[in-house]
Amino acid sequence: MDLKIVLLGPPGSGKGTQTERLVAEFGFTKISTGDLLREAVRNGTELGVKAK
Numbered sequence: 001m002d003l004k005i006v007l008l009g010p011p012g013s014g015k016g017t018q019t020e021r022l023v024a025e026f027g028f029t030k031i032s033t034g035d036l037l038r039e040a041v042r043n044g045t046e047l048g049v050k051a052k
Helices: 015-026 033-043 046-051
Strands: none
Touching: 033 046
16 A cells, blocks of 8 residues: 655645655655646746746
8 A cells, every 4th residue: 555645734834844754764755746846847848837
């Protein structure tokens, strides 16, 4: 069974801190929607244009 965890909260609530702890302690893979959108904007993809 694959475990999926979603951390939600406003800026400064500790999502990134908790994510790094989970990655370090359990070896989880981090997927950040913000990172994905920034990369899409940087690469000028269709999604990036819409996100911008």
